[in-house]
Amino acid sequence: xxxxxxxxxxxPLATGLSGADLLxxxxxxxxxxxxxxxxxxxxxPIYDKLYDSKILHVLPRHEQGGIHAAEGYARISGKPGVVxxxxxxxxxxxxxxxxxxxxxxxxxxxxxxxxxxxVIGSDAFQEADILGxxxxxxxxxxxxxxxxxxxxxxxxxxxxxxxxxPGPVVIDFPKDLAAALTEELQEQEISLPGYQPTIEPNLLQxxxxxxxxxxxxxxxxxxxxxxxxxxxxxxxxxxxxxxxLHVVHTLxxxxxxxxxxxxxxxxxxxxxxxxxxxxxxxxxLLINIGARFDDRLTGNLNHFAPNARVAHIDIxxxxxxxxxxxxxxxxxxxxxALSQLVRQDTKAPEQDExxxxxxxxxxxxxxxxxxxxVLKPQKVxxxxxxxxxxxxxxVTDVGQHQMWAAQYYQFKNADRWVTSGGLGTMGFGLPASxxxxxxxxxxxxxxVLGDGGFQMSTQELAVIAEFQLPIxxxxxxxxxxxxxxxxxxxxYGSRFSHSKNPVQPSFVKLAEAYxxxxxxxxxxxxxxxxxxxxxxxxxPVLLDFRVDADENVYPMIAPGKGIHEMVGVKK
Numbered sequence: 001x002x003x004x005x006x007x008x009x010x011x012p013l014a015t016g017l018s019g020a021d022l023l024x025x026x027x028x029x030x031x032x033x034x035x036x037x038x039x040x041x042x043x044x045p046i047y048d049k050l051y052d053s054k055i056l057h058v059l060p061r062h063e064q065g066g067i068h069a070a071e072g073y074a075r076i077s078g079k080p081g082v083v084x085x086x087x088x089x090x091x092x093x094x095x096x097x098x099x100x101x102x103x104x105x106x107x108x109x110x111x112x113x114x115x116x117x118x119v120i121g122s123d124a125f126q127e128a129d130i131l132g133x134x135x136x137x138x139x140x141x142x143x144x145x146x147x148x149x150x151x152x153x154x155x156x157x158x159x160x161x162x163x164x165x166p167g168p169v170v171i172d173f174p175k176d177l178a179a180a181l182t183e184e185l186q187e188q189e190i191s192l193p194g195y196q197p198t199i200e201p202n203l204l205q206x207x208x209x210x211x212x213x214x215x216x217x218x219x220x221x222x223x224x225x226x227x228x229x230x231x232x233x234x235x236x237x238x239x240x241x242x243x244x245l246h247v248v249h250t251l252x253x254x255x256x257x258x259x260x261x262x263x264x265x266x267x268x269x270x271x272x273x274x275x276x277x278x279x280x281x282x283x284x285l286l287i288n289i290g291a292r293f294d295d296r297l298t299g300n301l302n303h304f305a306p307n308a309r310v311a312h313i314d315i316x317x318x319x320x321x322x323x324x325x326x327x328x329x330x331x332x333x334x335x336x337a338l339s340q341l342v343r344q345d346t347k348a349p350e351q352d353e354x355x356x357x358x359x360x361x362x363x364x365x366x367x368x369x370x371x372x373x374v375l376k377p378q379k380v381x382x383x384x385x386x387x388x389x390x391x392x393x394x395v396t397d398v399g400q401h402q403m404w405a406a407q408y409y410q411f412k413n414a415d416r417w418v419t420s421g422g423l424g425t426m427g428f429g430l431p432a433s434x435x436x437x438x439x440x441x442x443x444x445x446x447x448v449l450g451d452g453g454f455q456m457s458t459q460e461l462a463v464i465a466e467f468q469l470p471i472x473x474x475x476x477x478x479x480x481x482x483x484x485x486x487x488x489x490x491x492y493g494s495r496f497s498h499s500k501n502p503v504q505p506s507f508v509k510l511a512e513a514y515x516x517x518x519x520x521x522x523x524x525x526x527x528x529x530x531x532x533x534x535x536x537x538x539x540p541v542l543l544d545f546r547v548d549a550d551e552n553v554y555p556m557i558a559p560g561k562g563i564h565e566m567v568g569v570k571k
Contacts, residue, residue, distance in 0.1 A: 016181040019147045020049040023111070023173070026154035027055065029187065032082050034058060034073065034438055036066035040086025041126060042113030045178035047084075058438070058467070061459035063090055065431035067097025068457075071106050072395060072435030075418045076443075078231070080107040080161045081435060087113040087175075088126030092133070096425060099137040101168040103422025104252060105229060107161040108168035109154075114143065116176040130172050139167030144174060147182040159190050164197025165316040166229055197315060201332030201340060209287070209311045209328050210344040213243055216285035216309075218354045221247045222268070225421075226290015226314060227256035232335035233414040236289070237261070239338050244348045246358055248276040250291045251406055252421040259390075259410035265358065269297040270557045271403040274365035274569050275358060277555075280305055281564040282357075288312040290334045293323040294422065303562025313337045367407050368570050369551070375523055377401060377476050377547040381408035383524075384446060384474065387531050392444040393418065393436050397429030397453030400482035403553045405448045427456030430473065434460060437469045444472070444535065451477040451504060461514040464540045472535060473542040475507055478549040486552045511542035518542040 023046060027035075034056040039047045050057055060066035063085045070081025085094050091112040101108050115124040134141050140160050142153045157169040213219055227236050233256050240247050240263050247257045248268045257264055266273035268280055280286065286308040291297070293312075298304040304324065311328035312320045320329045330337055369378040381404050384392070390410050395418040396402040402419055411417055418436050420428040433447035454475050464471055476482075484499040508518035519530050521543060534541045554568025 017184055018045060018049070018178065019144070019150055019173075019180050019182060020045045020178045022147060022150040022182065022185070023154065023178070024049050024053055024055075025184075026151050027082065030080075030154070030158045033079075035082045035084055036060055036070045036073075036435070037084030038063045038066055038086065038090060040090045040113060042087035042090075042115060042175045043084055043111075043173070043178070045175060046111070046113070046173070058434070058463060060431060061462050062457070063093035064096055064427065065457055065460045065463075067094040067108070067110065068100070068425070068428050068431035069435035069438075069460075069463075070108055071097060071101055071104075071428075072418050072432030073439045074101075074106045074108060074435070075432075076393060076415055076436045077439035078415070080109050080158055083108060083110040085110070085112050086126070087115055087130075088128045090126075091128055091130045095133060095137070096423070098134055098168050098170070100420055100423040100425045100428065102137045102139065104420065105166045105225060106168070107166040109157050109161050110168060110170045112170060112172050113178075114172045114174040117145070117174045118176070120174065130170065134170050137168075138170050141170040141172065143172040144177050147177055147180055148185055151185050152188045155188070156190055156192065159192075160195065164195075198317070198331045199315070199333045199336055201313070201330045201337045203340060205328060205330045206337060206340045207344065209313075209330060210341060210346045212285055212309060212311065212328060213245070213287070214346045214349055216349045217351055218283045219243075219245055219285040219287065219349055219351065220265075220279045220283040221245050222250065222280065222286060222288045222291050223247055223253045223256045224250045224289065224291025225252035225256075226334045227253060228414055230290065230315075230334040231414075232290075232338050233257065235335060235338035235342060239342050242342060242345070242348065244351065244355075245287070246279060248279055250297055250421075251419065253291060254406060254417045255411035255414045258412045260412065265362070267406055268563070270299070271407065271553050271555060273367060273407070274555060274566060275361035277557075277563045277566060278361055279358060281562070283308045286310045288314070289338070290314060292319045295323075298323065299557045299563040299565070300560055303564060364571050365569055372548070374548040375521070375527065375546060377404050377478075377545070377551055378408055379524055380474070380476065380527060380545050380547065381405055381448075383527055383531055384448075385409045387535055388444055388446070392416065392446050393440060394446050394448060395419070395429055395433040395436050396448045397450055398424045398426050399450045399453060400478075400486065400551075400553050401448050401450045401476040404476070426453040429453055430457045431460045431463075433471050433473075434463050434469060437471050438467075445470070447471055447473045449473065449475050450482055451475055451479060451501065451507075452481045454507070455504070458510060461511065461516060465514040465516055469540055470538045471540050473511075473540070475542070475544050476547050477507070477544050478547050478551070479504065480549060483553070489552070490556075491558075507542060507544040516540045516542055518544065520544045520546065522546045
């Protein structure tokens with residue numbers, strides 16, 4: 001009777017506009033289509049309003065899976081990925097994804113719950129100093145301190161995440177302010193006098209670069225992900241063809257220039273192709289467009305483009321001159337810079353000898369592997385490319401399979417490649433493929449994973465099954481942490497310390513437990529047959545490719561070596 005009386009005394013939920021309402025209205029104004037989120041105590045006021053929202057909500061099975069899915073969505077759609085996580089462990093679980101997005105310039109708006117304002121700083125239950133934790137790994141972060149600031153902060157967050165060099169922005173949202181009743185506020189104009197990214201490059205610097213190109217004998221373009229973020233692929237192709245300039249890609253830049261084009265050299269760096277690396281080593285003019293000269297690309301800086309004048313086009317002035325001395329700096333958007341360069345219409349450089357040298361490199365030193373009776377991972381990638389005609393969205397995890405995908409899948413178009421570059425995050429691939437598929441529902445999405453990385457995020461199979469996303473999960477199963485094993489073989493006397501995985505679940509049965517069809521594939525003939533059967537299906541499928549456990553990724557540049565000092569090159 002006492003319990004019944006207590007229930008009768010309960011008051012209905014307060015009505016009116018809350019801080020959470022203001023948040024949802026602000027997200028709708030930003031045309032948010034999907035939110036990747038995981039509920040918890042501090043974000044319950046927000047989730048109560050999401051109950052009636054038309055925005056699609058995707059529940060990952062781990063917060064880190066949610067933010068990686070948002071990264072995949074951002075990479076393919078070009079729109080900011082939106083994430084919600086609760087306070088404390090919910091917020092700390094998305095830290096890796098923030099660092100990953102920051103390194104790879106992906107736009108995210110991440111809303112973290114926070115304990116009530118009255119107990120912030122008291123070590124309250126599920127409290128974490130998310131502002132302090134995320135300051136080094138976000139483009140900017142906010143904490144809501146007054147409901148009237150919500151519309152402005154959300155609008156600024158989306159602007160900051162997507163303008164200039166893209167990146168993640170965090171909004172920390174105390175629970176009491178999300179629940180507090182307030183009034184609807186007028187939308188405000190953005191006013192950020194301290195944040196004014198340079199979009200239009202200096203025309204004098206562009207002219208200086210154009211003159212350097214016309215005089216060069218061995219010029220080459222290094223194209224990074226900045227080409228893709230700026231939607232400048234068509235202009236890059238136009239400029240390269242106008243000036244007859246060969247193009248080298250970074251890992252994250254793949255797809256920015258069509259593979260197969262006569263001016264395309266391939267990917268450069270630690271596992272790049274011979275022609276691309278040698279072109280960077282021997283060039284007399286290096287034109288970097290939207291790449292940041294990271295160490296996996298350059299190798300030993302003393303041997304990187306040692307005889308070249310370096311021009312660097314980048315929207316982030318902090319990257320210019322950071323790692324490689326730059327002779328012609330051009331700060332600005334890659335699309336705007338290329339547009340200006342095309343309009344210069346200077347005479348193409350005389351480079352007959354250079355063209356002949358490059359042609360011989362491409363012909364004499366292609367990627368190679370030795371065919372045996374054991375299923376080769378490189379062959380699997382070649383089959384995936386052939387049977388999708390190079391049109392698939394390829395999402396990878398991190399490791400050997402990532403490099404084989406970059407080497408053997410020939411990307412003809414932009415925005416077909418999703419991978420973790422700067423941070424190299426295992427567990428990224430499967431959830432990122434979910435975001436990529438949601439961003440482009442009609443695309444064929446292939447998640448290329450290693451058995452190690454897959455086991456870091458297998459729970460996200462539940463999301464694929466729930467939404468019946470037609471993702472093709474291709475596991476390159478060598479029962480090892482393949483890249484770790486390779487390094488231990490080459491540099492540590494084959495002392496395989498904890499890099500081999502003799503015990504693993506049946507991936508086929510694991511997929512079937514989620515209602516997803518699975519196949520174990522042991523030979524090239526089986527690979528042909530299964531791929532012909534499943535690639536055009538509109539259902540998810542898991543493919544467990546049992547590949548050669550001893551295969552290594554070559555070419556390879558050892559740590560401390562120059563970009564020209566490749567091993568594993570075969571004529």
